Amino acid sequence: MIELVNITQHYGVRPVLRGINLRVKPGELVVIVGPNGMGKTTLLGVMAGVLQPQHGVVTIDGHQRRQSVAAELAIRKKAVYLPDQAWLPTQRTAREFLLGVGQLYDIDMDRLMEHVNRLLSLFELSEQGDWVISSYSSGQKKKLALASALLTEAPVLLLDEPFSGGLDPSGLLALKRVLKRRVAEQGATVVLTSPVPELVEEIADRIVILRNGTIAAFDTLEGLRRLTECPGSLAEILERLMFPETTKKLQEYFKELPT
Numbered sequence: 001m002i003e004l005v006n007i008t009q010h011y012g013v014r015p016v017l018r019g020i021n022l023r024v025k026p027g028e029l030v031v032i033v034g035p036n037g038m039g040k041t042t043l044l045g046v047m048a049g050v051l052q053p054q055h056g057v058v059t060i061d062g063h064q065r066r067q068s069v070a071a072e073l074a075i076r077k078k079a080v081y082l083p084d085q086a087w088l089p090t091q092r093t094a095r096e097f098l099l100g101v102g103q104l105y106d107i108d109m110d111r112l113m114e115h116v117n118r119l120l121s122l123f124e125l126s127e128q129g130d131w132v133i134s135s136y137s138s139g140q141k142k143k144l145a146l147a148s149a150l151l152t153e154a155p156v157l158l159l160d161e162p163f164s165g166g167l168d169p170s171g172l173l174a175l176k177r178v179l180k181r182r183v184a185e186q187g188a189t190v191v192l193t194s195p196v197p198e199l200v201e202e203i204a205d206r207i208v209i210l211r212n213g214t215i216a217a218f219d220t221l222e223g224l225r226r227l228t229e230c231p232g233s234l235a236e237i238l239e240r241l242m243f244p245e246t247t248k249k250l251q252e253y254f255k256e257l258p259t
Helices: 040-048 069-078 094-104 109-122 138-151 169-186 197-203 221-228 234-241 244-256
Strands: 002-011 014-024 029-033 055-060 079-082 156-159 189-193 206-211 214-219
Touching: 002 040, 014 040, 014 214, 029 040, 029 169, 029 197, 040 055, 040 079, 040 156, 040 189, 040 206, 069 079, 079 138, 094 109, 094 138, 109 138, 138 156, 138 169, 169 189, 169 197, 197 234, 206 221, 206 234, 214 221, 221 234
Parallel strands: 029 189, 029 206, 079 156, 156 189
Antiparallel strands: 002 014, 002 055, 206 214
16 A cells, blocks of 8 residues: 655755665554654655655555656545644634535535534534634644544545644544554554554554664564564563663663662
8 A cells, every 4th residue: 555665865964764665555554663853754754745755756555656746636535644733724613624624535515514523522522613723722633633634534544643742531542443443444554653652552553663764673563572582562672672772871870879
């Protein structure tokens, strides 16, 4: 469904992604993890077409990104990108915004209105659905942005840190269940970033680990355990694979503390 070949992305003279090769299968939920500043958001932005890599090719469902207007439009009908901090029309109501998004994707109006109601209910926004978005809290805005991506019914979802931004426990639960069901029962393909190892363990089919702008590993949780010879949690795997210096620094820090 998604293929990246030899992707290199620079900001000025600083390389952020270097020679990335990646294939995401249809009907798969892939999570990108790694330390801050290692290129997770950049990699997702390249997949989404909002960033043009200096080298390499991105293909989604057989269409090459930015090859032509027709190819790009074909991708955008199927692949929705939601950044970590999405723009929202703050002087519109949530319902107006969601209905507008649905019309962009040519969703039948009867089905659209019903789906809007279900999403507002799911994210506990039914009462606030006809309030202007500027009155929303940060967590409510995050829920609304997520609802807009789910409303499109697109078969490919590219989500940058969808579980951050002040989501409450009910929002976290709702999003986890919806994404897992979209993949398992509807064959959707989901790629997202997350800094929370425990959450990644729960939802990911495969995990991309980025380190210094390259892919250090890409496998299932069990495959990563075999690779690192670590039978424990993803947090322990990441500690062994990516953060050995942090462990040493912790030991030095605690050694110097007064007893």
